[in-house]
Amino acid sequence: FKNPKIAVIPGDGIGKEVIPEGVRALEAANRKFGIGMQFDHFDFASCDYYLKHGKMMPDDWFDTLMKYDAIFFGAVGMPNILPDHVSLWGSLIQFRRGFDQYVNLRPVRLLPGVPCPLANRKPGDIDFFVVRENTEGEYSSVGGKMFPDTDREFVIQESIFTRQGVDRILQYAFDLAQSRPKKHLTSATKSNGIAITMPYWDERVEAMSKKFGDVRTDKYHIDILAAHFVMNPDRFDVVVASNLFGDILSDLGPACTGTIAVAPSGSINPEGKFPSLFEPVHGSAPDIYGKMIANPIGQIWSGAMMLDHLGYPEAGNAIFSAIEKVLAAGPAHAPLTPDLGGTAKTDDLGKAIAAAI
Ligand code: NAD
Ligand code: IPM
Ligand code: MN
Numbered sequence: 551f552k553n554p555k556i557a558v559i560p561g562d563g564i565g566k567e568v569i570p571e572g573v574r575a576l577e578a579a580n581r582k583f584g585i586g587m588q589f590d591h592f593d594f595a596s597c598d599y600y601l602k603h604g605k606m607m608p609d610d611w612f613d614t615l616m617k618y619d620a621i622f623f624g625a626v627g628m629p630n631i632l633p634d635h636v637s638l639w640g641s642l643i644q645f646r647r648g649f650d651q652y653v654n655l656r657p658v659r660l661l662p663g664v665p666c667p668l669a670n671r672k673p674g675d676i677d678f679f680v681v682r683e684n685t686e687g688e689y690s691s692v693g694g695k696m697f698p699d700t701d702r703e704f705v706i707q708e709s710i711f712t713r714q715g716v717d718r719i720l721q722y723a724f725d726l727a728q729s730r731p732k733k734h735l736t737s738a739t740k741s742n743g744i745a746i747t748m749p750y751w752d753e754r755v756e757a758m759s760k761k762f763g764d765v766r767t768d769k770y771h772i773d774i775l776a777a778h779f780v781m782n783p784d785r786f787d788v789v790v791a792s793n794l795f796g797d798i799l800s801d802l803g804p805a806c807t808g809t810i811a812v813a814p815s816g817s818i819n820p821e822g823k824f825p826s827l828f829e830p831v832h833g834s835a836p837d838i839y840g841k842m843i844a845n846p847i848g849q850i851w852s853g854a855m856m857l858d859h860l861g862y863p864e865a866g867n868a869i870f871s872a873i874e875k876v877l878a879a880g881p882a883h884a885p886l887t888p889d890l891g892g893t894a895k896t897d898d899l900g901k902a903i904a905a906a907i
Contacts, residue, residue, distance in 0.1 A: 563834025565624020571900025682796025
């Protein structure tokens, strides 16, 4: 992408506090590497927009965002203003589906200087990817409520696993595993209890693994897989999972590295037919919003992933190295936020990382 055009969408809560730090880091990389990246800011996909307009986004959001090479996104959700399923299905989930961002790529890495809640782990010991299916599976709007307000009331919601949808996320995950030194892929399943969709998932993993003879493949049911994330996180390299399982694993993984606040993600359309979206794994954190104590690293690292995706890996690496350098200095020498044991504000940490770039 030459002179990439970026749509910046802060959303709600701490999304509005961490996005400026993400942009600050991107601007620093932009200058250093002469990328010519341009940013436009949008206020939709937020509960504030909903309060003004009665909907989360303007009707032409798709055409508006199609003009951009990527979307740099904060977080959405203010459950005290609007039920989460309304705000999220009216914004983020529309992006993921409308722009066919079927890969949700979520690195899990223990970073220097971040205290690990698991005993005896050092940077390098935990370093894997969760590859989450991002457009179908357990997240569906197929179903409904019958006989409301009667004693026969019930709700049904279907899970949808299409052959194309399953195969393309598996293909991406196997390709990624094959490109890494360990060449190891783990599939998250639950085919002992969820008796139709998960056996199908296993069947497609098995079929795909035949095309990747050099990739060591294994599978765990999601319950014991969650346990192994805590007990043996060094066992993993690429973990591929359905939409819901991937969602859970991609909070659990970063929690095992000390804080979910540093975790980045890319909602990617690998074919490049539509813009991809880069955002932290965490949400809008209404419990700390307004105090400027949110850790901006998840947002900043998401910016590094965006630069990688846009074809500027050197610039992406420069941002990531700056994050590592500032973290490694520790709270006595670097302005770290409270979740990292420091007392600094969101923008102090953002400025330190931008300076290190
Ligand atoms: P959350 O990730 O917002 O917060 C969970 C906990 O982690 C909170 O205690 C919060 O203070 C802390 N935390 C999160 N990010 C942090 C950061 N950068 N620095 C320091 N601490 C941080 O999850 P939640 O509380 O379940 O959800 C809050 C809202 O965000 C809900 O509306 C939810 O639907 C939404 N949400 C949105 C996204 C998204 O936009 N991608 C992701 C997750 C949750
Ligand atoms: C995430 C979030 C979203 C998801 C929510 C907010 C709909 O938790 O990006 O991980 O479940 O995908
Ligand atoms: Mn999540």
